[in-house]
Amino acid sequence: MSNDLQLTISGLNLRYPGCQENALNDLSVASRGSRIGIIGPSHAGKSSLLALLAGIVPQMIPAKVAGAVSLAGQDLTTWRKRHDLAMVQQDPVSQLTGLADTVYDELAFSLLNQGKSDAEIDQAVQLAADQLDLTGLLACSPNQLSGGQVQRVAIASALAAGPDLLLLDDASSQMDPLGREHFFSWLKKLPCPLLIVSGEVDDLAELCDQIWVMKDGRLVMAAAPQQVFNALNDPAFDKPVAWKMARKLGLELGGRWPVTANELKKAAINANRN
Numbered sequence: 001m002s003n004d005l006q007l008t009i010s011g012l013n014l015r016y017p018g019c020q021e022n023a024l025n026d027l028s029v030a031s032r033g034s035r036i037g038i039i040g041p042s043h044a045g046k047s048s049l050l051a052l053l054a055g056i057v058p059q060m061i062p063a064k065v066a067g068a069v070s071l072a073g074q075d076l077t078t079w080r081k082r083h084d085l086a087m088v089q090q091d092p093v094s095q096l097t098g099l100a101d102t103v104y105d106e107l108a109f110s111l112l113n114q115g116k117s118d119a120e121i122d123q124a125v126q127l128a129a130d131q132l133d134l135t136g137l138l139a140c141s142p143n144q145l146s147g148g149q150v151q152r153v154a155i156a157s158a159l160a161a162g163p164d165l166l167l168l169d170d171a172s173s174q175m176d177p178l179g180r181e182h183f184f185s186w187l188k189k190l191p192c193p194l195l196i197v198s199g200e201v202d203d204l205a206e207l208c209d210q211i212w213v214m215k216d217g218r219l220v221m222a223a224a225p226q227q228v229f230n231a232l233n234d235p236a237f238d239k240p241v242a243w244k245m246a247r248k249l250g251l252e253l254g255g256r257w258p259v260t261a262n263e264l265k266k267a268a269i270n271a272n273r274n
């Protein structure tokens, strides 16, 4: 699989038992690039979409599903049999094994199950810990950690197994501002494709090749961040700070308001030249 996500969804409908409404309604979209951000208000269906891609729905959480999903030209079920997909859910504590005495053991857990050697496990654990800034916490009990630290452990555990695709559902919600900044700059260097649900529109604008906008189980728009935040006119969706500043200062770039710090800088330089 190339680094592009190559995810195609056609006419996807999902309804939980006993519900009157679909959680996903006739969703059709094709990914562009390797890092896709998903935004939307509560109940938009963001978590349901990720849970379906991960196989949690309908395997563990029952739901009626119709439509087609393919990854790299294979249908989702076939792709999942041949590849590793990792998902970090909204509540990181529920994702810890509950069996590990230390953060090291927690990170090693899935690798042990994969039958890796001690040396391979140690190398993968040290690398994942280093990437998520957890090296100093490897000897600690997972029970002693803050919410943001638990989120980083859950992400490092997912990463240690070397997934072909990473799904992150609001995985930075409990991190402090500095932790979140490190986390998003680390995501930029991630070698595998990524689908990330987050309310951090500034970070998503900087990180993502494409943003999917969802509301009430429907896809409202799928486009590059600059296109999305310039076209969205719904108060339910926040705009990046760069967009707000550019609009206040009248700093356009190619007929649109910038959405990243770099774009804002370019627009300011252009304005000074003219």
Ligand SMILES: Nc1ncnc2c1ncn2[C@@H]1O[C@H](COP(=O)(O)OP(=O)(O)OP(=O)(O)O)[C@@H](O)[C@H]1O
Binding pocket: 016, 017, 019, 022, 023, 040, 041, 042, 043, 044, 045, 046, 047, 048, 049, 061
């Ligand atoms: N296990 C479930 N059983 C029944 N209904 C569910 C279940 N999970 C989600 N729903 C419903 O499906 C709809 C979409 O929920 P979902 O969690 O996917 O949205 P979301 O965009 O992730 O929302 P949030 O941002 O609040 O997490 C909601 O109406 C929700 O109540």
